[in-house]
Amino acid sequence: MGATTQREGSGGGLRRLVHEVRELALGEQTSYASGRLTVSLQAARALVADPALAAVRLACAAPDELVRIVGALDAVQPCTKGPGGGGVFPGFVGPALPPGRGETHVLRGAAVLAAGYLPRAQEAVIDMSGPAAPLSPLATTQNLVIEFERADGASWEDVEAALRRGLLRVAVHLADAALEAEPDAVEVLPEPDAGPAGLPRVAVVTNLQTQGKFKDVFVYGRSMSGGLPTVISPNELDDGAVVSGQYGHPALKNPTYLHQTHPVVAALRARDDLCLAALVLCPEPVEQGAKELVSAHAARLCAGLGIDAAILTKEGGGNADADVALKMDLLEEEGIAAVGIFAEMAGRDGTGPPLVVAPTRATAMVSVGNYDERLSLPACERALGRDRVALLDRPATDALELPAAAIYSALSPLGWGRLTCHEAA
Amino acid sequence: MSIALRVGAPRIVPTRGIPYPTGDPELSPEQERAWRRQLLERALHAVATPVSEPTVFGGDPVE
Amino acid sequence: MRVVHYLNQFFAGVGGEDAAGTGPELRDGPVGPGRKLAALLGDEHEIVATAVCGDDHAATHADFAAALVEQARARGAELLIAGPAFTSGRYGLACARIATAAAEAGLPALAAMHPDNPGLAEAAGTSVIESAETARGMGPSLERLAAAARKVASGEELSIQDGRVGPVPRANRMAERSAAVRAVDLVVARLGGDREATEIPLPAFDQVTPAAPIADPADALLALLTEGGFVPVGNPDRLESARATKWIRHSLDGHDSAEAGTFESVHGGFSTQWANAEPNRILPLDAARELEREGAIGGLHNEYFATTGNGTTVADARRFGVEWAAELRQAGIQAAILTAT
Numbered sequence: 074m075g076a077t078t079q080r081e082g083s084g085g086g087l088r089r090l091v092h093e094v095r096e097l098a099l100g101e102q103t104s105y106a107s108g109r110l111t112v113s114l115q116a117a118r119a120l121v122a123d124p125a126l127a128a129v130r131l132a133c134a135a136p137d138e139l140v141r142i143v144g145a146l147d148a149v150q151p152c153t154k155g156p157g158g159g160g161v162f163p164g165f166v167g168p169a170l171p172p173g174r175g176e177t178h179v180l181r182g183a184a185v186l187a188a189g190y191l192p193r194a195q196e197a198v199i200d201m202s203g204p205a206a207p208l209s210p211l212a213t214t215q216n217l218v219i220e221f222e223r224a225d226g227a228s229w230e231d232v233e234a235a236l237r238r239g240l241l242r243v244a245v246h247l248a249d250a251a252l253e254a255e256p257d258a259v260e261v262l263p264e265p266d267a268g269p270a271g272l273p274r275v276a277v278v279t280n281l282q283t284q285g286k287f288k289d290v291f292v293y294g295r296s297m298s299g300g301l302p303t304v305i306s307p308n309e310l311d312d313g314a315v316v317s318g319q320y321g322h323p324a325l326k327n328p329t330y331l332h333q334t335h336p337v338v339a340a341l342r343a344r345d346d347l348c349l350a351a352l353v354l355c356p357e358p359v360e361q362g363a364k365e366l367v368s369a370h371a372a373r374l375c376a377g378l379g380i381d382a383a384i385l386t387k388e389g390g391g392n393a394d395a396d397v398a399l400k401m402d403l404l405e406e407e408g409i410a411a412v413g414i415f416a417e418m419a420g421r422d423g424t425g426p427p428l429v430v431a432p433t434r435a436t437a438m439v440s441v442g443n444y445d446e447r448l449s450l451p452a453c454e455r456a457l458g459r460d461r462v463a464l465l466d467r468p469a470t471d472a473l474e475l476p477a478a479a480i481y482s483a484l485s486p487l488g489w490g491r492l493t494c495h496e497a498a
Numbered sequence: 499m500s501i502a503l504r505v506g507a508p509r510i511v512p513t514r515g516i517p518y519p520t521g522d523p524e525l526s527p528e529q530e531r532a533w534r535r536q537l538l539e540r541a542l543h544a545v546a547t548p549v550s551e552p553t554v555f556g557g558d559p560v561e
Numbered sequence: 562m563r564v565v566h567y568l569n570q571f572f573a574g575v576g577g578e579d580a581a582g583t584g585p586e587l588r589d590g591p592v593g594p595g596r597k598l599a600a601l602l603g604d605e606h607e608i609v610a611t612a613v614c615g616d617d618h619a620a621t622h623a624d625f626a627a628a629l630v631e632q633a634r635a636r637g638a639e640l641l642i643a644g645p646a647f648t649s650g651r652y653g654l655a656c657a658r659i660a661t662a663a664a665e666a667g668l669p670a671l672a673a674m675h676p677d678n679p680g681l682a683e684a685a686g687t688s689v690i691e692s693a694e695t696a697r698g699m700g701p702s703l704e705r706l707a708a709a710a711r712k713v714a715s716g717e718e719l720s721i722q723d724g725r726v727g728p729v730p731r732a733n734r735m736a737e738r739s740a741a742v743r744a745v746d747l748v749v750a751r752l753g754g755d756r757e758a759t760e761i762p763l764p765a766f767d768q769v770t771p772a773a774p775i776a777d778p779a780d781a782l783l784a785l786l787t788e789g790g791f792v793p794v795g796n797p798d799r800l801e802s803a804r805a806t807k808w809i810r811h812s813l814d815g816h817d818s819a820e821a822g823t824f825e826s827v828h829g830g831f832s833t834q835w836a837n838a839e840p841n842r843i844l845p846l847d848a849a850r851e852l853e854r855e856g857a858i859g860g861l862h863n864e865y866f867a868t869t870g871n872g873t874t875v876a877d878a879r880r881f882g883v884e885w886a887a888e889l890r891q892a893g894i895q896a897a898i899l900t901a902t
Contacts, residue, residue, distance in 0.1 A: 207735065273752050275745075336741035344745060361516065382748045410751035412744050415761060420685070420874075423730035427761050437751050438761040439744045442733045477733065488741030493760060494731040502901065508771030517831040519789065519900040521842025534841065535848040538898065542778040542858065545896040549771045 085264035087308040088176045090256035092248075094183035097133050097215035105250040110183055112217055112247065120246055121219060121239030125227035129239075130220040132457050134201050136213055141450075142199040143469045144458040145481045146187040147317050148211050148328040149240050151180035153248035154312065162241045162313035164294015171293070171305065172312030178248050178256070179311065184214040184330050185244045187236045188458025189221050192229050193287040196464055197323030197481040198473075203451050205475075208483035208492055210331065217243065218457045230286060237318060240329075262308050262342065265350050273381040274350035277307070277337050278371055279487070280396050282319045282388040283356040290327075290388065291316045297356035302371040304378070307338045307352040315354070319388060324444060324477055324484040325416055327388050336488040337384050337414070351378050357389060357396050364396055372403035382410040386486045391418065391429030398428075401435035412437040416484040417494050419443045427494070441484040442492035446477050502552070509544040510554045511537065562714045563609045564602065565633040566595040567643035567659050569652045572696075573613040581651075582891060583615035585625045587632045594699055598642070601707035606714060610636045612659070619655035620887035626655075626662035638668060642710055645673035645692035645702040646680060648770075653680025654883050660687040669713055673706045679879050681727045688719045689727040781895040784862035785813075786885060788870030789836065789843040789902045790828030801869055802829030808868035808881045810888075813861070818847035828902060830871035843900060862894050870902060 095108035103113040114131055121129050134140045154160050154177050160167040161177065199209045206212040219239065223232050281290035283298035290297070292305070292315055305314060315332040341349040355371050358364050375383055383404050387393040394415065401411040415438050417427035423443050432438075449472070456469035465473055477483050483492060502510045513519045520534050544555040565587075570580040572593045591599040591608040599608045612629040619625050633641060641663040643656035656672040657680040663670035664687045673692040674680055681689060690709045692702035709723045719725045736743065743760070750758045775781045792800050798809040816823070819840035826836035826843050836843045844865055853861045866885050870878070889897060 273748075275748055336739060337744060340739070340741040340745045343742075347745070347748070382752055384744045384748060410748060412747045412751065414740055414744055417731060417761065419731050423732050427731060431761075431763055433763075436756065436759050436763055437747045438759050439740050439747060440760040441740045443731055446733045486740075488739055488744055491736045491739055492733055493736045493740065493743075495734050496731055506769035508769055513900075515835075516902050517833065518835045518839075518842035519787075519902055520845040520848070521835065521839055523835050523839075523842075527839075530839075531841075531847060534845050535851060538845055538848045538852060539857070541898045542783075542852070542896075545781075545898075546774050546776070546778055548774045551771075552769075 085174050085306065085308070087173055087262040087311060089260040089262060089311060090176055090178045091181050091258040091260060092178060092251040092254055093257045094180050094215050097135065097183060097217060099131060099133060103246060103250050105180070105254055110180065110215065110247060110250065116246060117217070117243050120242040123235035123239065125224050125231035125235040126221045127224040128222040132218045132220065134216040134218055134457060136201055136206070138201045139454040140201045140457065141453045141455070141469055142186065142188050142216070142218060142457045143196060143462055144188050144190055144194065145197040145199050145211065146189065146191060146194060146236065146320055147240055148184045148186040148330040149244040150330045150333045151183055151185065151244045151248035152311065152313060152333065153178050153245050153252065156249055156252065158245040160312065161245060162316060164291065165238060165316060166241050166245055169293045171309055172314060173306045173309035177311050178251050180248050180251060182214055183217070183247065184211055185217045185219065185240050185247065186211065187219045187221065187240055190459060191233055191287060191320055194320035195323050196459070196462060196479065197326060198462070198475065198479050199481045200450055200453065203453070205448055205450050205480050208477065208490060209481045210489045211481055217247070219243070220458060233287060233318065237316065241313070241316070262311070264306060264308065272346065272348040274379055275341055275347050276351040276353055276375050276378065276380045276383040277335070277341065277349070278353045278355060278375070278383050278385045278400060280355045280357045280385070280387040280393060281315070282393070284359065287318065287320050289318045291318060292354055297354065300356055302353050302355040302367060302374055304351050304353050304374060307335065307349060310335050310338065310352070322390055323479050323481050325389060325486065326482050327485055327487050328482060331482060331485055331487045331489055337386060340488070350380055351375070355396070357387065357393050359392065364399055368396060368399035368403050371400055372407050372409070375404060375409055376407040380409050382412070385411060385413045386488065388486065394428055395430040398430045398432040401432040405435045410437070411435045412439060414439045414441060414486045414488050416441050416486060417443045418445060419494070420445050423494070439488070440494045441486060441488070441490055442477060443494050444476065444478045444484055447474055448477060448480070449474050506552055508549050508552055510552060511541050511544055512554060512556050513537065562606045562639040563637045564606055564640045564642060564710070565610045565612055565636065565638040566591060566598060566608050567612045567629070567641065567656060568593060568595065569655060570613065570615040573611065575613065575615070581615045581617035584618050585612065585614040585629045587612050587629065587636065594703060598703050598707055601703055602710060606711070609638065614655060616649070616651035616655060617887040617891055619658070620651045620883050626659040629659060630662045630666050630668060633663070634666070634668060640710065640714055641668055641670040642706065643670070643672040645699070645706060646678055647692055647695050648675045648678050650679045650883055651887060653678035654683060654880070656680055657684040657687070657689070660684065671709060671713055673702060676726045679883065682875060682879055684727045688713070688725055691724040691726045775895050778858050778896070779856055780859045782860045782862060782893055783849065783858045784889050784894045784897040785844050785846065785849055785865045786897050786899040787844050787865065787867045789867070789900055790826045790869035791824060791840065791843045791865070791867040792827055794823055794825045796827050800827055800867065802827050803869065803871040805869040805871070805873050806877055808866055808885070810864050810866050812864055813846065814863050816846060817850045819844050828869050828871055831902060843902070845900065862889070862892060
């Protein structure tokens with residue numbers, strides 16, 4: 074802990090050293106070699122240990138296994154810049170300073186998750202196989218699942234904070250095991266603005282939920298509640314500058330893992346006919362006046378940065394639609410093309426109005442699917458996190474009928490998924 | 499109010515705050531009652547006025 | 562097929578607005594425009610009965626549809642056709658409800674109304690065929706309806722070509738590429754000048770025909786309405802704080818003001834401290850009584866209606882509006898003030 078970040082003069086940019094993980098198992102020592110990640114039960118438990126937590130258990134869940142994770146909370150991609158982290162997860166593991174430069178090792182194909190009961194956490198389900206598997210990004214990763222109980226007398230806030238610290242520390246610990254390994258790939262992420270002139274400048278505007286306990290998202294370890302939008306380098310996301318403490322709306326969840334791997338940022342980076350010009354992070358206030366101020370300020374920021382087009386992502390349900398809709402309209406007023414990513418809430422049969430609050434002037438919207446449509450999940454062999462699905466009052470290993478709304482990140486507005494809506498017949 | 503316009507409400511009288519549509523906690527009780535009465539009078543004027551599309555019967559800078 | 566045709570009191574010849582309160586009944590054979598419909602349906606199909614209900618009754622009694630559907634089935638109905646309701650809101654709502662109730666009971670059904678009819682939003686789970694705007698277009702509307710009914714009877718799907726309107730279900734499917742990639746594609750399309758491209762169609766602005774103005778407020782009976790979750794303290798009717806599925810009514814007799822401690826707001830969408838300290842801030846009863854005493858209005862209705870406007874579905878909100886209008890008209894009210902939060 075506390076290793077210095079590497080700076081190269083006034084330049085920025087990040088080199089991402091990718092280590093693929095194809096197998097995950099518990100063992101004596103934590104090690105990584107040739108795609109196989111072994112986790113020391115003892116070491117991991119020690120990193121999670123906290124007076125607020127009792128009965129911490131670890132388990133592995135791999136893609137295609139007949140395993141169901143119930144009550145998934147946050148998920149984190151293992152990353153590190155040096156032994157102990159070297160500055161990743163600022164404000165939690167590393168010091169609260171902007172990361173995102175130098176080199177970062179990531180274990181691609183692995184994730185550390187916490188699963189269990191927290192108040193205000195709607196039960197999120199991840200099926201590692203079956204019809205619900207393609208819907209969740211965490212069904213594609215080798216998962217180290219941390220289960221827990223609340224220690225006697227501990228407050229739930231302390232439990233949640235302890236879980237977060239534990240998850241992030243374990244994530245660093247796992248990535249540290251790959252520090253000496255030859256990376257499978259090296260990806261160079263230039264700073265925004267470093268691209269050739271003349272390309273359309275596209276901003277990503279990412280709204281973060283800021284509703285207090287168990288419904289907050291942290292930037293450099295701090296909540297953006299009550300604040301104004303800010304601009305950070307997209308490269309800071311890789312180093313865990315944004316950490317999720319939000320557990321509502323399972324399908325709409327943007328876990329830390331998806332902030333780290335921000336799909337929209339990645340999609341923009343993949344194009345050479347567009348320039349990823351900026352990442353704007355905004356709080357999502359509940360109050361109308363604050364929504365209008367934050368949205369207007371975000372639009373001004375984009376205009377000031379010479380942005381030509383913006384892609385907007387959000388977090389939360391219908392209330393959060395308003396923040397996106399407001400921004401889209403204000404951006405269009407500034408002459409900036411706005412594209413919003415929305416989840417639809419069209420009811421069980423898909424005939425209700427898709428959005429609670431739609432933009433009035435802007436029109437370009439991407440759909441990540443209908444929240445309310447039902448899925449039939451088959452019975453599975455093993456369940457992690459919780460042993461009953463409270464929503465249905467059934468054992469977690471049973472065959473279950475659930476709405477898409479219950480599947481972890483199935484409709485994440487960060488755009489990972491291929492789920493969408495079309496007009497049926 | 500934008501929602502009222504969007505859903506096509508033909509006669510709209512703007513007020514001062516979501517948590518108190520026919521009130522204003524900033525005013526003294528007497529002033530507030532008087533203001534509320536004026537609001538209703540404006541509403542009565544609105545229902546007695548022919549309109550052909552969503553119309554705001556304003557007067558207060560609001561929202 | 563044996564067909565049952567649904568009409569409102571006007572088209573069934575019972576009467577006009579004065580008969581809007583008549584209850585449901587089933588009559589033999591085709592009635593009114595049903596005769597033309599029967600002729601258009603041809604020899605293979607027979608309208609064995611006509612279901613009739615007054616528009617106000619239908620709007621205020623949730624069970625009217627189920628009762629009629631049961632009677633229809635007892636007559637051996639194999640298909641139910643409702644309308645055409647043109648732009649008549651309560652009639653359209655009734656058609657939507659009876660067609661949906663029939664479909665839910667396993668009886669194929671379709672309704673006909675103009676696309677602007679508010680009943681259209683409630684026609685999920687059933688097919689609606691476009692009709693003309695007014696009864697002047699009855700002829701062509703019936704022709705289109707009959708053609709669609711014949712298709713339904715032979716088990717065929719209806720499409721836009723048949724005049725199908727209304728909520729088209731949106732279903733989930735897996736796209737080839739992620740939403741993020743598609744968002745970037747949409748950006749490129751927009752920058753290239755394409756202002757139409759979108760995966761979610763924008764909801765249309767609603768068209769509401771304004772009611773004619775009242776002649777003189779001093780003669781008018783006025784009702785107070787609210788979506789501010791305004792209830793007697795303790796919320797005896799259990800009005801929801803969010804996603805309300807119902808509305809409540811309560812007497813205002815004996816109240817000259819909305820007193821704190823007697824009334825409160827259960828709205829979950831804002832802090833209710835100011836409302837509960839002074840409930841007249843939600844339902845302006847004190848001011849309304851003042852106007853009543855002074856003769857500025859003819860009188861104040863002895864009830865108020867309330868719901869909670871917090872995540873209410875558009876369909877439910879529309880339904881409440883139609884039901885409130887029907888109730889108030891039956892009570893002889895000329896004007897209403899709705900406070901919105």
